[in-house]
Amino acid sequence: MTEDFDKLRDGLRKAPGADPARKEAALRLAMQNFDRAHQGTQPQPRPIPVRPRNAGLFAGVRTMLSRLTTRPILAATTSVAAICLGLIVVLPITPTDLTTPKPLAEVAPAPEATPAPVPATAQEAVADLAAVSDAASDTAGAVNGAVATGQKVPAAPTAPSMTRKRVQDGQMLRRETYLPQPSVAPTPIAPAEIDPGVQTAPDTEAFPQAEANPIKVTAQDPVSTFSVDVDTASYAVVRSSLMQGQLPPDGAVRIEEMVNYFPYTYAAPAVGEAPFKSSVTVMPTPWNPGTQLVRIGLQGRLPAIADRPALNLVFLVDTSGSMQNADKLPLLKQSLRLLLPQLRPEDEVAIVAYAGSAGEVLPPTRAENSAAILDALDRLEAGGSTAGAEGLELAYRLAEKMGAKGEVSRVLLATDGDFNVGVSDPDGLEKFIAKKRAQGTYLSVLGFGRGNLDDAVMQTLAQSGNGMAAYIDTLQEARKVLVDQLSGALFPIADDVKIQVEWNPAQVAEYRLIGYETRALAREDFNNDKVDAGEIGAGHAVTALYEVTAPGSTALANDPLRYGAATPSTDSPELGFLRLRYKAPGETTSALIETPITASDAPADEDARFAAAIAGFGQLLTGAKYLGDWGWQDAIALAQSARGEDAFGYRTEAVNLMRLAQSLSVQ
């Protein structure tokens, strides 16, 4: 016993020598401050908050130490929290927990993973309280700090309610939910013992939450504004959930992304026109005979493959331990292999790994040298222990280095949801990406694997980077995203594309935008070029659906006002007026396109009916508030009848998914 005491003493005595350069810098700084202080200009210099730059020998320990405050002088209020702590850590000690330690590979946050700083047993917790009562005199600051420590644990049981909060809060939820768990383990769990394939860990997925758009009354609120969305991640997440035999969580269903997943044959703009063209059709709403469905389709200019600009791609690949599963890193490697043959000899590829085999895996390499690229891909391995903390910055640096005039640079971030890319604060990360976007490097996000997928963050990052967020669950999906739609995913043709529809109250009494909840914009943002919106890539198509109700229809949801109902002053036959704003890539001022929306007698084409079926599918998954008696059977029949040519089989797959969802929703 005394040996350990001596060992501790000897260990502490062996402090490493101070770094001479740092010493010199510190002394110089001190002298400067001294001079300033004695000139009377700077009376009380305060320590500058310097964040450690290099993860040193004890990086983890450092954070562990610094997260906890030194003197747990808990005031009366906080000792309550500490008692809770004691209770919570005792509870999980059951025989089952001890015999089958829970795998923590996916979720255990570092500071809590080693049980030491958190009292591991009730005894220790009590000992802490004793220490607390012992040391009564201290500063208010220490109490503040102690509150911080105390709060962590009681927050855990309430965490589920926090899922409803904003995107960033999802992060907090993830960290705190698992706090009590690691403290069960008597010793730090060696990572080698953990089988990352087993995922008994609780779900750490985060999805954005948004209420479905309500029915709006045209007389009160005639203008509807939103940003385009070419992401398709939601559909793939829904598919992956259904394939696992579960209905997807509400937040994962974004109807616009499901509708936009499918290719439609909209007329493409002619050479010399605006980069995209809109086509509008009006058809009876399948689920409500009293209303009409207005479909707005935007088709981006189809890529002229031959004269596309040279492409610089930086793959930023998450190689953290959690990426080991077959549906993560291995699938990612296969996906990137599919992409390579699509590139042209003069295109350049670089690979950066983060949280793993650290840093640059492949320096910028021309695509013709595919052997070197494939070789580098093969070398990627999950589970490195060095945190490549500057992954994102490094990736952007490389992209900038590779970029030449007229070329397109894009960072492709591939991850399972751990965005440990080096910029630690969420707002900072978003701003960083937006800044780089302004400088001409775009970002797309590819999500892999389930269980930890941070859909909300993926979406936010891709939005900030003017890229698309796709979720890749199968090799077919990888093919769709990276091969069939390569040009759209990688070559932007219009930035900040905003849609504004003004409805004519004489023709449309009520309207409802289906989907785009997370993309809504304020009316005045439409003309504000500073407000960011979605991007359209070469060949991309975007579809938006409105359900509109004519005045006097029996299907009106709102009764007319008795007082002050303004009579529409126009007899225009137009249903509404469509305004589009977009910026050419790299420009700062937007261009405007205006088209009236008119009702037509032409029967709805297959594309419109299929889009309606998918919109119905999405609504059935999220509560079907506006669908009446229209159910799965109708959605399936409609989709079935509108499959068309379906060269890639996407629509057939959707019908099968609807059938699956139908069976699951009966249970």
Add this chain to the structure above:
Amino acid sequence: MLMETPDETLALAAASGDRSAFAQLLARHYDRVFGLCWRLTGSRADAEDLTQDICAALPGKLHSFRAEARFSTWLYRVAVNAAHDRRRRAATHARAALGWGEWEVNRQAAMAEAEDAQDWLVAAMTRLPPELRDTVALTLGEDLTQAEAAAILGLSEGTIAWRMAEVKKHLRKQAAEEARI
């Protein structure tokens, strides 16, 4: 060889604007402050940063030095308080920036560290509650008496003695746990 000017004299001179006294004082104590910072933080990088913070703030703080205490005791107190401030800031920062994957970075780093069996010291230190860690850093690491440590931490000597007993208890328990595995 000339006799060394006592710290306290230098400190008072520095406080009243003597530049060379201040420089001498800093040069004399930098390494020791760095050593203490390392013991308090457990990380070299952090210790470098913390020492720099302390150096930067020292000219302003010197006014509060009274000749009643030994300069080294006073300097230790400044260092311990700066370390507390820093931890508190880090805790606030960690809460404010429950950042994307920050914990993942830390987890990876911690995993790497845990693997290093030679890091017995790290394991032992991190398992001690923070206030015991500070006490240990001062008494065992800096070889101060319990009275001196008590003066620095602003506690009674009895508390320090009690804490050292606690440290022994903790170490015994750790050893027992290790033996069990």
